Amino acid sequence: MTATPRPVFLTVWLSIAWSLLPAGLWAKPISARLLLEGRDVPEPGFVVGVESGGIRFSANASGASSRLYPFDRVKQVDLQEPDDWRRALELMHQNKFDEAVRLFDGIAETYRDVRALKDGYGALAMYYAMECLRRSGNYGDLSNRIALLREEYLSELYRPQIRMFAFWSALGSYQTGKENIDRLARLTDGIEDQELPGDQMAQASYMAGVVREAQGQLTEALSAYHRAFTLNMSRDRPLMRMAMEAALRAYLKDPDLEKNRVRLREAHGLGKVYQALILEGGRPPADIARFSEPLPPEPAATEPESEPESEPESETAS
């Protein structure tokens, strides 16, 4: 999304239980504008912190002489956009995840004390840092942060993805051998039937593909991987790459691939799209390179593709 300055509305934030607020010493005050009930012009100053009783606000950058404004008196809070905010978002969108995480972490620390302000920079920076870790495949670090980001810090727009972080964490644990496939299997069980937004359905489908493949259900795995790179319109390129490569490698596991013309055509079709969109015409990894080649010619005599090939076992000539 574009990096527009984002006002944070107290009416939304008031729904947060005060127990979620961070404790401890306040960090540096945050430049902000506070619009109070009954006034038309916001008051410039600095948010020193968010407490159970309201927002502590000061006219001084040092935070000196701050006053506590009860929530019911505050109509709106506009936090100043952090210096690195746009750059961090841009880096993330350019898939430069390590650098983006560093910047988001810095912002999250700066805005730590106002993290409880819904959709504020503190919570958003944590969210985006986790999203960068997810997209870069750093599931270990992602797992460590899951407990720190409360769904309540962010609006409904972000919550499906926050829930999805748990899936990625389970995938990471499985892939590093810390746990077996069971947790991921439980999470993805029946996922196709759930009402998820396209982006999250795509991610969950990728992991369902991993589960099905591990369980030896090759056809189901292939369908799941296909969902992963289509149901979000292929917006998430790192995910698209992972899913397409996983699908192509799954085709290789099919012992009957050479005999199954329909599936072979499917694999080569995908191989072509993969090469064109993900590799931009470049050379695919050697193990799946064959699928980017033209479909081999059909053997002279083939079996029918849609007819039953054997009789039921109920009859015996004996």
Place this chain on the structure above:
Amino acid sequence: MTPILLLGGTLLRHFRCLAAVFALAGIPWSGSAQDSETVTSLFNRGVSHMESDEWEQAHASFSRIVEVFGTDDPMTFYGPQFGVIYYHKGLCEMRLGRYDEAIGSFETCHRQFPNRVLDDAETPSINKYWKVSVFEWAAALQQVEDYESALRKYKEFLELKPEPGSFKPAAYFINIGICYIKSRKVVEGETEIAKAFDKKDEYGATAADLWRALVVLARGWMAVEEGEREATQARGVKFLNTYRHLLAQDHFLMSGYTSTLLVLGQEATKADMSSLALQLYSYVPDSQRAILEADVFHTPGGRMAPADQRKRDGLKAAVDSGDPPEINAFFGIAQAYQNRGDNRAGMVIYEQLANRYLKSKNRPEILHAATAMAAGIGEMLKAQKYGLIFLEQYPEHELKDEVASLLLSSLFYNQEYEKCVEIAGQIRVELTLGSRERDLPDFVYGGSMYYLGKYEEAQPELDLHVENYEASPYRENSTYYQASNLVKRFYWKEAAEKLDAWLVIYEPKDSALLDVAYLDRASCHFALATEANGGMTMALDLIEKVLTKFPDSQVLDRAHNLAGDIHQSEQRFAPAEESYLKGLETAEALEHAEIAAGGLSQLVPVCLAQEKYKEAISYYDAFFSKYPNSFHAPNVAVTGLRAFREGDPKRLAEAVDRVIEIVVALGEAGDSAGLEQAINSFIRFQLEDNKPVDVIDQLDAIQRQHSYRTLQAWLLVAKIGIIEEHLTQQGPMRARLQVYYDELENSFKKEELGNYILARVGINIAEANLFRARPWFEEILKRENPDFQAHAALWLAKMDAKSTDPATRQQAVEKFRRVRDDFQIAELAEDATTGLARLYHEDGKWKEANVEWERYMANRQWTRVRPEAAFFYAESFEKLNELDNAVRAYTAVYALHAPVLDYSAEAVLRVGQIQWNRGFQEEAFKIVNEAYRRMKTNKHRLVEALGRKVEEFRAGLKQAGKWKASLDPFSGS
């Protein structure tokens, strides 16, 4: 089409300050035709109209200035600043689409009002737009599609070194890029536009600017010549990947371009650029997310801008209606993947649409596509799911037949034969027999009946398909099912013919059904085998083909078992054992339980035949450990008795108990076929060691303990059998026999009785009154169980043969033929042939009668009606006017069956008459005279007739003067 272009962008905000410039300059703006019209007032009015988007009025004001004040050397009078009037006039003309006029205005502004160095004394007069008017001039040329000139002007503008801030660089690069693209220089255009993307913020490019540039560029990519298409598509893909972060992040903003993206995606697909289409569709936003983002990111101060609110409301309405615009993108993505050959992508997309967009007006098409895609990649369960939903929700839709066909394919593939019968049955009613549309339903209907084991119902359906759909794509299967179904119905001969015909066509094509066809043909060979035709060897050859050529076949186990059957019937027990063991092993590996049970069950008798009692007991135990509920259990239980008696007598009682237990269980289950097998075998075994009366007592004991109807009936039949075979000499037993028969006839419904009992009772009745027995035999023929069907068919044929109705007599012919040709039961084949020959004979079909009588005569085992057959065989020759053959055959009757006077005397009469008629009168006399002399001691009407014939011939000879005493050597005797 209005070409797309971007205005300089920074210009309008200068209107006000320019007005001030004119005012401050103190230029005499008055002196107009009307007192109220001054340059200043007209200019201010014009600018005011521009700010209000009133371009016609604004243009009128500036034109009025030119008209009134611009005719008399305005450069001299007003200086360069008069060019500003033309510049503004040009802007209005641009807005009004009067581009040719705009070109003139901007040219005038630039050419006629250049800035110059002023003397100190001169009043300042500056044409602030002297440079930028070139930009607008270029833009106007671009609008009239004079791209070459526009490009020159844009370059000329840059050479003037315009001041930073006097124009928007993004507009410059995008416009120049567009001109290149429109001039078919797409690479150059792309390069210029990329500059605006690369320095978006520095060059002041808004998202709207970038989107508009992208649209033109995308169309440029698609318009390239075929030879450049692949490279251009690759560049397009790369461009869209590179700048995705600038355009495809804010779903709400992106939603403003959804329609354009959808059109572009379609155009790319049409241009055979599937990858580019996929890239374009990947920019289509999710409407639900766009709404959420509108609420979060586009609601400053809690209030959304009216235009954004309208857009959000529109999105919400589209989502609520069930048809958000991205549905069309999904259609496009599916199509793009399909174009590449990846139909699975299409399937998962349509599946998602079917599951998520339940209210879409395109739902029928979505469900249809989901069904088709799933069927196309062999995901038949899914095809079935969506096909069934379609038919349930849209039973009258125009796509229903197509969906039903897809559904049928998937159901058939999934072996959902009951559903196939139901749906195919409904669909085909409305379709014309033989039409392309009805091909699949008819095929599936018959095929499903076949797989459901409803062989009687399947046969006419399969015949119908084969007959009516010669060019059907399912013909290979259909013709195979037709033949195989005959095998299942034991029509061995017809099945063999059809399988042979099938193999001629499909063996060279390496049909996928070849293994099962070989096995079926082997079964026919086995069933029809005689010593003469070598059927056993041919069956084994085919089995060998199955075993060696189809190592992955699903019928390997059946092939091994059939080989075992053949060896066993040829009394080669060791190879039979080996085959059954392989059959068992293979069936267990394939998890074909019943076939495994069949193989294991045969190992018991095969070992018994080799006197390997311990092994037989071992197989017996294995059988009841693994397959106690198998169809073969009664047979194994009974067969095993002998093994225990010989190999482990201590367990014999246990084995007998098991038989009784099974018999009772079969009775409870009403399994007539099983009971028949079990009781008969059991009785045979018991009679070996016990007196018949004791066995009857044993059966009575069982009958008293268990009241199951089927069991009761079978016990009655068993007792009848024992009496008829062993106790007919005992008067009381004969009386009991009739009681048992009466009880069976009167106390049981025919449906309750097994085939054997029906046949037994039927024959008992038929021997007293042929026609009263008909229902008993008809009941047998209704059933799929083949037991005693041959007997029933024979008796019914005999009844039909008594009819005078030609159709009924034809049915008799068919039944006789079936009994003889298909059932291959020797004792019945003789009767069937006799019946057939008699029918033809009675109907005067002499050729056919002759063939059948000859068949009878050729089989020396058949003796039941041999004199009759010999006589009618001769008569058939006579009727065919083959007189030499007739004489020879009649003579044989007399020679071989002389005591049977009905035929032998008649035969002599016939021979005599034939020879007499042919002019061999002396010989004729000798034949009848000699025969008469041998037979005359018998008082028989034909012998008397023979005597009269002797005298008739004698008189004839005398009358003709041919008589000689030597002709009658017996005259003196």
